[in-house]
Amino acid sequence: MAIDPNFDQNREVVDEHEGHDVWGPVEEPEKLGIHGTHVAVDFDICDADGVCIEDCPVDVFEWVETPGHPTSERKADPANETQCIDCMLCVDVCPVDAIDVDSTRA
Numbered sequence: 001m002a003i004d005p006n007f008d009q010n011r012e013v014v015d016e017h018e019g020h021d022v023w024g025p026v027e028e029p030e031k032l033g034i035h036g037t038h039v040a041v042d043f044d045i046c047d048a049d050g051v052c053i054e055d056c057p058v059d060v061f062e063w064v065e066t067p068g069h070p071t072s073e074r075k076a077d078p079a080n081e082t083q084c085i086d087c088m089l090c091v092d093v094c095p096v097d098a099i100d101v102d103s104t105r106a
Contacts, residue, residue: 002097003042007034008105018079029068036078038106045098048072052090058083
């Protein structure tokens, strides 16, 4: 299952984390929602492969610990989403389609 590209229409902002929105629902530690808006990562899909962190030319992502989450205990957090240059590398390399980038959602 891939990230919902219309999450900004289908979900509500329920929190803020490291300067970006968190789109719910959130029920920690099992359900963590979507982090970010311009660069969005579905934390419930992210399996911590890390290729997005390795390949991003402007260091949008940082590791964040998510103890107790059933998919993985760390996630690629778009902590620096304002630096995104819309190259789409992260979207292309994510093996589980957990990332969506859309410059109209800012």
